[in-house]
Structures are given as structure tokens and as C-alpha cells.
Amino acid sequence: MKETDCATTANVLTAAEWGDDDENTPVYAVVSAVAKVEDTDPVDLPPLYNAIDSEALNNLFTSRSESTVEQLTFQYAGYTIVVSGSGEVHVKSDSEA
Template sequence: MANTSARPTTRDASNDGPIIAEATWDRESENTPVYAVVTAVAAARDSDPVELPPLADSINPDALNDLFLARGETTVGQLDFHYLGYRVVVHGDGVVRVHS
């Protein structure tokens, strides 16, 4: 399994609301955007990632990875969606932030 670090945080991102967790992804590793999303949301909920409902209930995981990883360089600035009541923002620079 890929190594990633997700950490709860309480920073505020202007009008986005408080950031309650974040994780990173990297195109040069097994740590994909999908893996980072699940890891960050699990950290926000203080739960195990395998206990979360399927991400596919909110967004197509394959399409999410393809959007950020299919090209040699990411051209997407960010993608926002809701998962389990959280606003999840996947950034093209390799950061996933979970907002309350």
C-alpha cells in the first residue's frame, strides 16, 4: 500500500471554510489522488479508510485519477466535490483538502 500522510488540521482557507484534514498525492508513486482523498476523509472522520462507504457513491474514482494523472503534467487547477458531508478539494499540485 502506498505511503501517504493525512493529518487533521484546523486552518481556514478563506471562503472555503475550515480545512479539517489534508493529504498529498504524487504522480511518481502509488499514492494516487483517490488514495489521498480516502485517506484525508478518514482522518477528518477519525476512522479507518476501509470503513468508509465507497468513493464511487460520490465521484468516479477512475475518472478522478485519470483527470490528474493521465497527462505528463497536470493541467487541472482543482476539482471540488462532496463526499460524506465534506467538501473535498483535489488540487493539481498534489494536495487534497477536506473542508467541513
């Protein structure tokens, strides 16, 4: 794993990256990373919108946003999710976050 702007990489179960294109969004990276940890298909996970406003998450970190948010942490599917403005998503166990 490369160096990251996320607060700490300790206890990270997996990491994913997102980009500026329409297909590789922060939402896609979150769901893909949690699916990887759970060893399941992303469609079998609970809806992300139950944890966070998906559209707002994408808008907050995309290049079309003028936001200066560096990092956002929230809970999803039993994990702590850390999304960084540098384009990374870290999935941490809730018990270790």
C-alpha cells in the same frame, strides 16, 4: 501546512498530498484524509465511487493525463473535497465550505 493552490485554506479540517506514483493517487489521498477526519479506517467509509468516478479522478490529475485541470471540488461522506493539480487534497466541513 504549506502554501497551496487550493482556492482557500480557510475551514480546512485536514490536508493530504498525492504524487505521481501508482500507490499515492488522488483517490488514495481523498479517502485517507477523510478517514483521518472521521478517525476511522478507510474501509469503513462509504465507497468513493458513490460520489465521483474514482478512475476519472486519478486520470484527471496524474502525469499521464494531458489535462490542465487546476482544481476539482466535490462532496464526499459529508465533506467538501478540494483536489488540486499541485498534489494536495483539502477536506472541509460541508457547513463551512
